[in-house]
Amino acid sequence: MALALTLAGLAHGQPDPDLWQRQSIYQVITDRFFDGDPSNNNADGNYDPAGHRGTSVHGGDFKGLEQKLDYIKALGATAIWISPIVLNARGEFHGYAGSDFYKIDPHWGSLADLQHLVAAAHSRGILAIDDVVVNHGGDLIDSGDPGYGRFKYPPEGYHLRFRNAARQYAPPFDVNGTNRTLAMLFHNNGLIQNYQDARQVELGELSGLDDFNTQSDYVRARMTEIYEYWIGEAGFDGFRIDTVKHVEMDFWQSWCPAIRAFAAAHGRPNFFMFGEVYDGSEAKCGSYTGRQAGGAFALDSVLDYPLYFRSKSVFAQARGNTRQIEEHYAGSALHYAPEAQMRLVTFLDNHDQPRFLSLSQANNDLARLRVALVFLYTARGIPCLYYGTEQGFNGGNDPYDREDMFAGQFEQGPSRGDNFNFTHPLFQWVARLNNFRRLYPALQTGAQVNLWSDPNGPGLFAYARRLDTQEVFVVFNTATSPQALPAQPTGYPAGTRLVDLLEPDETIMVNARRQLPGLLVPGSSSKIFVARDQVRALDPVVTRVTPAHDAVVGKQAGVSALETGQKADPSVPEGIRCSIVIQFSQTMDTRSVESGFSTEPAVRGSFVWTTAQDAFTFTPQGAGFPVPSMVTLRISGARVADAGNPMCAPFESRFKTAKE
Numbered sequence: 001m002a003l004a005l006t007l008a009g010l011a012h013g014q015p016d017p018d019l020w021q022r023q024s025i026y027q028v029i030t031d032r033f034f035d036g037d038p039s040n041n042n043a044d045g046n047y048d049p050a051g052h053r054g055t056s057v058h059g060g061d062f063k064g065l066e067q068k069l070d071y072i073k074a075l076g077a078t079a080i081w082i083s084p085i086v087l088n089a090r091g092e093f094h095g096y097a098g099s100d101f102y103k104i105d106p107h108w109g110s111l112a113d114l115q116h117l118v119a120a121a122h123s124r125g126i127l128a129i130d131d132v133v134v135n136h137g138g139d140l141i142d143s144g145d146p147g148y149g150r151f152k153y154p155p156e157g158y159h160l161r162f163r164n165a166a167r168q169y170a171p172p173f174d175v176n177g178t179n180r181t182l183a184m185l186f187h188n189n190g191l192i193q194n195y196q197d198a199r200q201v202e203l204g205e206l207s208g209l210d211d212f213n214t215q216s217d218y219v220r221a222r223m224t225e226i227y228e229y230w231i232g233e234a235g236f237d238g239f240r241i242d243t244v245k246h247v248e249m250d251f252w253q254s255w256c257p258a259i260r261a262f263a264a265a266h267g268r269p270n271f272f273m274f275g276e277v278y279d280g281s282e283a284k285c286g287s288y289t290g291r292q293a294g295g296a297f298a299l300d301s302v303l304d305y306p307l308y309f310r311s312k313s314v315f316a317q318a319r320g321n322t323r324q325i326e327e328h329y330a331g332s333a334l335h336y337a338p339e340a341q342m343r344l345v346t347f348l349d350n351h352d353q354p355r356f357l358s359l360s361q362a363n364n365d366l367a368r369l370r371v372a373l374v375f376l377y378t379a380r381g382i383p384c385l386y387y388g389t390e391q392g393f394n395g396g397n398d399p400y401d402r403e404d405m406f407a408g409q410f411e412q413g414p415s416r417g418d419n420f421n422f423t424h425p426l427f428q429w430v431a432r433l434n435n436f437r438r439l440y441p442a443l444q445t446g447a448q449v450n451l452w453s454d455p456n457g458p459g460l461f462a463y464a465r466r467l468d469t470q471e472v473f474v475v476f477n478t479a480t481s482p483q484a485l486p487a488q489p490t491g492y493p494a495g496t497r498l499v500d501l502l503e504p505d506e507t508i509m510v511n512a513r514r515q516l517p518g519l520l521v522p523g524s525s526s527k528i529f530v531a532r533d534q535v536r537a538l539d540p541v542v543t544r545v546t547p548a549h550d551a552v553v554g555k556q557a558g559v560s561a562l563e564t565g566q567k568a569d570p571s572v573p574e575g576i577r578c579s580i581v582i583q584f585s586q587t588m589d590t591r592s593v594e595s596g597f598s599t600e601p602a603v604r605g606s607f608v609w610t611t612a613q614d615a616f617t618f619t620p621q622g623a624g625f626p627v628p629s630m631v632t633l634r635i636s637g638a639r640v641a642d643a644g645n646p647m648c649a650p651f652e653s654r655f656k657t658a659k660e
Contacts (some may be wrong), residue, residue: 015269020238020300020343022444023127024377024434025384026077028065029351030085030108031093033387034406034420036063037113043106044091049409054399057093058408062109066117069124071420073649074541075390075427076434079127081240083351085114085230089138089167094351094402095131096242097138097209100170101226111233118235124649127237129272130230134223134255135243136209140167141182149191151204157188172222173212185219187211202248214251224255228262237268244275244288244302252288253296260297274301274345278352280309282331290337297337304344304381306331311348314458315372316361318478318524322461323453329380342445346381348372348389355386355401357394357414364394367524370429371476374502374526377433378465378474380448390427391419407550421549422542422651431541435648436501436528439536442467451488459483460521466491470534473498473516476526483523487515498529507532537586539648540640544583545633547655553578554627554658576657577624580633583615587641590616596637596650601626613641627657 041047041059048056065082072080084095087103095105104111118128142148143158152158160182162168168175169185179185189211192204205211212219230236239259244252256273263271277285285302287293307328313320332341348356348369355361362368369389376383387405392414395401403415411417421427437443446467452475453461460483462475471491477483492498492510500506508517508529521527547553553576580599594607597618605620625631636650 013267013269017339018445019270020272020382022441023079023382024077024437025079025081025129025345025382026072026075026387027081027347027350027384028387028405029060029083029094029402030062030065031058031060031083032402032404032408032410033060034064034068035059035061035408036065036067037061037109040107040109044088046091046093047107052410054402054410055093057091057107058404058410059107060404060406060408061107062113062117064406066113066120068420069120069126070649070652071422073124073126074422074431074647074651075385076431076438076648077385078125079129079237080121081129081131081384084131084133084242085234087170089140092138096133097136098133099138099140099167101173102229103170114234122235128235129238129240130234130236131240131242132227132230133242134212134214134227134251135246136206136211137169137173139208139210140164140169141186141210143188151190151193151200152188153199154189154203157183158190159183160186160188172225173219179218183213184216185213187213201246206243206246211246214247220251220254224258227259231259231263231268231271232266237270238272238274240303241273241275241299243278244299245277245279245284249288249293249298250295252298253293256298257296272300272343274303274343275299276305277302278305280306282306282328282335286332286335286337286340289340292335292337299340301340301343301345301382303350303384304346307344307346307381308348308353311372311375312361314461314478315348315368315375316356318362318365318368318458318480321453321455321457322459322478323455325461326450326453329448329450342380344381345384346376346379347384347386348376349401350384350386351402352398353401354396355394356389357392358396358401359394360396365524366392366426368478369426371478371524371526373426373430373433374474374476374528375461377430377437378443378472378528379463380446380465383437385430388415388419390430391415391421391424392426393419418550418654420652422653423545423549428541428543431648432538435538439538440465440470440472440530440534442470442472446470446472452485454483460485462488464488464490471531473529474526475519475521477521477523480523483521485519485521487511487513487518490514490516492531497532499532499535501528501530501535502526504535537640537645539645540584540586540588540638541647542582542635542651542653543585544581545653546581547578549653549655551655552658553625553655576627577620579620580618581615582618582635585614586644587613589639589641589644592646593635593638596635598634599625600632600634601629625657628659629657631655631657 046057086098087100087105088097089099145158187203189203192200288299310324407418442465446465449464451462458479465472496510603620609616632654639646
């Protein structure tokens with residue numbers, strides 16, 4: 001714990017109002033990410049290793065997350081949002097059904113494992129966000145009263161009881177001398193039946209989950225103590241807060257200031273709290289930010305659901321007009337606290353929504369996704385990417401949008417096999433966009449000036465991000481046909497030449513009227529322009545590896561791939577002495593690459609570089625790679641030639657050698 005606190009203190013010792021605007025969040029469901037410790041998989045008795053149930057435990061844990069932090073860093077993420085950590089009522093994999101709020105569910109690991117994960121993240125410059133729940137616990141309570149389930153308005157309510165006397169809440173939410181009945185701890189009004197009724201939304205049970213009596217001073221105090229405990233013990237840098245609109249406003253106006261004060265007193269003056277307000281109304285979502293509702297300062301930010309609902313129409317389904325994005329920004333200015341408007345957490349999908357590429361949304365149209373990702377990472381707000389998007393996952397509604405990232409048991413379509421593929425085109429697209437955010441501060445904290453939108457249907461949206469003397473001009477086209485953008489005003493002086501970061505061979509020049517010239521934007525594409533004298537070098541990346549990630553190499557590689565469901569690479573010569581070929585995006589410093597290259601199992605070999613020094617072939621010596629085995633290759637510490645940029649994070653890939 002001390003290491004985590006020290007690292008967090010170094011990162012956040014001084015107040016920094018722009019800290020979170022500079023972040024890029026990566027959301028994971030811990031159970032579905034990577035299994036780093038198989039010994040804890042069945043700790044709750046809910047592990048299903050042979051089946052394909054989307055509701056069982058699959059094995060991902062804190063150790064697995066830690067092992068894949070370099071993958072997350074290579075993607076360009078600077079913060080990870082992990083699913084809830086507390087012990088769940090029936091060993092639920094997702095974490096949103098707590099029963100002991102001071103204990104970690106053992107199928108994710110131990111407190112020490114969590115502390116080590118957070119410390120390891122901090123050592124890589126990655127912030128840690130915990131998903132927390134105060135609205136409800138698991139489903140341990142019901143009633144024997146007639147009509148139970150139907151919502152009852154107070155003061156009348158149901159007599160509550162535990163479904164099973166052997167399954168009860170741990171302290172401090174147990175029935176005791178202070179709280180003699182369950183109704184002192186939980187709402188007894190039944191289920192939500194009308195989500196348009198604010199009283200039902202706040203007092204009723206969501207999906208049968210036991211609804212805490214958050215009006216109770218006792219419950220409020222305990223919830224404050226619980227989450228102060230996790231800040232202190234684990235070293236978290238922020239909370240994503242579940243089901244915010246299901247809890248009364250004055251709870252947030254007391255709980256948030258208390259949490260914020262505790263965090264500041266423990267070296268985290270920039271502790272960040274953003275909530276899930278599942279609503280498309282800017283007025284509703286904005287009311288929970290800052291002092292918008294009157295009274296004390298509540299949440300720092302919320303998930304930008306109003307923008308999400310518009311984005312589905314604009315980007316995923318590509319049917320809606322782009323003017324609605326501009327209208328959203330106008331609504332944000334009216335309804336959100338000033339401190340929140342630049343820090344809304346933006347996203348394309350998450351664990352509660354069909355994935356962007358699912359059949360009901362973009363239907364596997366990768367061009368639409370690339371355009372949407374450009375918007376996500378260049379528009380104002382804090383971008384949040386749901387795990388697997390960068391690997392083309394396309395699951396539908398829950399549970400099919402909660403696929404295994406590792407080679408697990410709940411896979412379909414693009415999620416089959418191991419998906420930690422650094423060379424996947426979408427991974428490289430996201431990494432590049434994150435690199436732009438790091439290189440051009442205007443994309444993080446600059447004001448957004450909306451310049452052009454289409455009111456009639458799919459088409460163009462153009463905007464500029466401006467910070468001091470830097471301006472980044474972005475335009476995208478959601479239509480399938482080319483669209484013409486008229487000349488647009490710019491802050492750059494006449495004669496300034498701008499470069500398209502996505503296609504560096506394309507340049508434009510500011511005209512005498514200080515306008516960017518008109519552009520013809522191809523269908524389903526984007527352009528990002530910045531002044532040529534401000535262009536900075538990208539970090540080097542591996543663009544191609546042979547054998548391909550997760551390939552099977554052997555005399556019958558193709559047959560083995562079909563039989564095992566793994567990905568074959570028929571271009572690789574058969575045999576265990578196959579060469580490894582690595583292609584980089586830039587001319588590299590060969591010494592740094594060779595010294596940072598390793599394989600596991602370790603083998604000796606020789607390097608041969610291309611004339612351009614942007615690719616090498618490693619040929620193993622002696623017997624080569626064992627058969628059968630999983631070969632993991634890594635490159636760390638590599639940098640561009642002539643003391644250029646280093647790689648953002650170590651590179652890793654793997655392939656399997658198969659018996660002949």
